[in-house]
Amino acid sequence: MQQLCNKRILLGITGGIAAYKAAELVRELRKAKAEVRVVMTTAAQEFITPLTLQALSGNPVHYSMLDPEAEAGMGHIELARWADIIVVAPATADFIARLTHGMGNDLLTTLCLASEAPLAICPAMNQAMWRDEMTQANIQRLIDIKGKKFHSFGPADGEQACGDVGPGRMLEPTLIAEQCAKLFTSNSLSGLDVVITAGPTREAIDPVRFISNHSSGKMGYALAEAARDAGARVTIISGPVRLDAPEKVTVIQVESASEMLAASLEQQKNCDIFIAAAAVADYRPLQVAQQKIKKAGEQMQIALVKNPDIVATIATLDTPPFVVGFAAETQDVATYARGKLESKNLKMIIANDVSNADIGFNSDSNSVTVFWGENQQDFPRMSKSALSNELIELIAHQYTVNSNPENK
Incomplete structure (x- = not known):
């Protein structure tokens, strides 16, 4: 059913x-x-x-x-x-x-x-x-x-x-x-649970300042709508974005990378496919000031500590879901993407060149290359909504292939 x-x-x-x-x-x-x-x-x-x-x-x-x-x-x-x-x-x-x-x-x-x-x-x-x-x-x-x-x-x-x-x-x-x-048609993801991370994270410096990035969350939210339309029950773990929650999709709001990791570990327990589309801050301040830091001197130094790698953490669990990562790069896109695919134990990775403003952060269109195993597939520039439909069908197909015991 x-x-x-x-x-x-x-x-x-x-x-x-x-x-x-x-x-x-x-x-x-x-x-x-x-x-x-x-x-x-x-x-x-x-x-x-x-x-x-x-x-x-x-x-x-x-x-x-x-x-x-x-x-x-x-x-x-x-x-x-x-x-x-x-x-x-x-x-x-x-x-x-x-x-x-x-x-x-x-x-x-x-x-x-x-x-x-x-x-x-x-x-x-x-x-x-x-x-x-x-x-x-x-x-x-x-x-x-x-x-x-x-x-x-x-x-x-x-x-x-x-x-x-x-x-x-x-x-x-x-x-x-x-x-x-x-009475309802069976779609490519019917009956499956899909968890998608989306948007940026904010790493607090003090009560009024933070470190973040330019991610709008548009790609992650578009993927959520496409997965929903493909029959899945979808949960978005979302950093701060200015997007409305998609209909029939559960949205969990988080701020920091640590909060996103905690939510991801909880939600992956019952999910079949985990898509890490969020732009997670690589580093966070070592110490967060309890009060607003006052301006003093010409320079200010902030010690940073590395954030946990969310997608790698999920992918290396004892019984991980089918994990799909994203690689937002500005150079040597294919090289870096394939390196992450292998080092993070991912099933697939979706790579795009964010140095191009037309398909980078905050844009309404995108062009990506998907890598899995020894394979890759290029997707030309199109709206993020149309691209998401294409990506979800590819992910659904590879999930089915991966789930077949004869292919393991």
Whole structure:
């Protein structure tokens, strides 16, 4: 179910006995690395508590159109826009009837009417109610109105809570999750966790001064968007930049190289691919003044100490992820890049000539050469967004090759 990685699933729960299965469905969706938000009808809360679903989903549960706190935050329209898909499980005959006739008389039906996302219902009701002509007509009407954006998962056949036997049982949560996954395409990084460092670091001299560099973070953030679009769950460990956080990407803000290293060591524990795109300061002041240093004399000397090499540290762990480095050089680019590839135990390295202002720091375009093993590939100048898509596909391919036991 790798296709569900990073997908936003709005799970609606209505008032049927099968509501208890929604807890397991949330677990299955979260296990597939989807983000889940839950909306409950009033009747659903009689079968399972919002607190249970909140604990399992990791997000507040929504259940009232008249909740001032919710409306002041995300709001029902924003929640409708948020979803990649709406799944209603269980979907009772009452809910289906109300939705079919456009009744937005509770939060769940309102969201279904306000969202442009695909809608999947998981019917659950007595076998006679399912077979009833009105219920079947309502299902057909939904198919006619919503077309390819409507999906009905089930119902299954079997013994029901009332003692009847026949169609009407809600599908098991594992099957519902599998059906959801089939609605999304599998991309080159589907199901993988990618961590990317981006931007500069700042090494404090005193409370108002620091050592840094010209990195804008644009390349790292563009790579994050490309990895996300390729199906990965992405985390950026970002130095100080003036860029908005990409949608569906987790951003961890840091300042210094030491902070970036600590965050990298923590995040690599569960990541598959680590891309070190940040421009980390090589040195930091040996001592940081607690108060602003006052101007005195014509010269000032600051003793520096070497910072830890983040990418080399990650690449030389006992069980490292697939590590990709960057080499920003001003001369002998290929020589220095290949040297770093070998000395730092990297799987790949992306090198560019930052002496060229058109493709250097702060520019919107770039031109790079990628090295791995005895191979290399040149990428001509293009926008950082377009280049990132190309690089992510190359990284994904090499990751797959490296993961094949026959190639080890």
